[in-house]
Amino acid sequence: MGYKINWFPGHMKKTLDEMQKNIKLCDCLIYVLDARIPESSLNPKIDEIVSHKPILYVLNKSDLANPSKTKAFVQKFEKQGKKVLSITSSASNAKALISTALAELLAEKIEKNKQKNVVKNFKIMVIGVPNTGKSSIINAMASKAKTVTGNKAGVTKSTQWVKVDSNFVLLDTPGTLWPRFDDQNLALKLAYVGSIKDDVLDISELGFELMKYLIINHENLVISRYGDFDKDAEFIDIYDEFCRRRGFILRGGEIDYLRAGRGFLDDFRTGRIGKITLDEI
Numbered sequence: 001m002g003y004k005i006n007w008f009p010g011h012m013k014k015t016l017d018e019m020q021k022n023i024k025l026c027d028c029l030i031y032v033l034d035a036r037i038p039e040s041s042l043n044p045k046i047d048e049i050v051s052h053k054p055i056l057y058v059l060n061k062s063d064l065a066n067p068s069k070t071k072a073f074v075q076k077f078e079k080q081g082k083k084v085l086s087i088t089s090s091a092s093n094a095k096a097l098i099s100t101a102l103a104e105l106l107a108e109k110i111e112k113n114k115q116k117n118v119v120k121n122f123k124i125m126v127i128g129v130p131n132t133g134k135s136s137i138i139n140a141m142a143s144k145a146k147t148v149t150g151n152k153a154g155v156t157k158s159t160q161w162v163k164v165d166s167n168f169v170l171l172d173t174p175g176t177l178w179p180r181f182d183d184q185n186l187a188l189k190l191a192y193v194g195s196i197k198d199d200v201l202d203i204s205e206l207g208f209e210l211m212k213y214l215i216i217n218h219e220n221l222v223i224s225r226y227g228d229f230d231k232d233a234e235f236i237d238i239y240d241e242f243c244r245r246r247g248f249i250l251r252g253g254e255i256d257y258l259r260a261g262r263g264f265l266d267d268f269r270t271g272r273i274g275k276i277t278l279d280e281i
């Protein structure tokens, strides 16, 4: 990429401050990660705030990730002593899976309350980088649309408590990133999955970078979606050929790189190229 990716608007700083304030009220946290980037969607800023509370790590969007890699990441997290599960928030088992895991995570507190005859809602903060499905998970837990969700980064703009059932009150939080990406490769992965607002990205260039990555790492998936290509050709020539095949062409016959970028990114983000995990395991 010819420029540095960065996105840390004021509302994220504000959200991190609010998380710091609200953490004291919470019994535990649900840390929503994108299953395609389970490690790259861990926010170092969040870790500073939440390290002393019990955390349920949820690898969401597992329908878009490579299943065997998701399994391997779950095992890796478990080995690190983390409570973790993988889900697809829209699947019918999402609520049950999360509720069971939360009951296990909070077992001691639940037992103490029982002994003291206390009936109490557990307060849980739902955190993660933008667009991982935090609000969707809250809606799944509530079995109705109590929060606004959307297919782009930065949909939730402020924190909101949502009572999802008689056991849990969840705090929806806006997705947060961190002030500077030292590792631009990591920034690219966040951009590919849609955790960085498209408006701050050069979509033409991003689409090309994504396709270059896929040609190198997932040649077969690329071929089965876009057709075979000359392995000895330069990336830009392969890319141009794919653009032409897909009809990303302007009136004069030139390639429409903006539309191509959007198109290829959309193909990847919706899983049309395949179930691809970007983080290495």
Ligand SMILES: Nc1nc2c(ncn2[C@@H]2O[C@H](COP(=O)(O)OP(=O)(O)OP(=O)(O)O)[C@@H](O)[C@H]2O)c(=O)[nH]1
Binding pocket: 060, 061, 062, 063, 064, 087, 088, 089, 090, 128, 129, 130, 131, 132, 133, 134, 135, 136, 137, 148, 149, 150, 151, 152, 153, 154, 155, 156, 157, 173, 174, 175, 176
């Ligand atoms: N394929 C797939 N899409 C999902 C899943 N969960 C959520 N989505 C979609 O991902 C997009 C983002 O979901 P949200 O719930 O708005 O994400 P969020 O983490 O609240 O995002 P911010 O509020 O911007 O931080 C929406 O278009 C959802 O429909 C999932 O498990 N699989």
Ligand SMILES: [Mg+2]
Binding pocket: 134, 135, 136, 148, 149, 155, 156, 172, 173, 174, 175
């Ligand atoms: Mg949200």
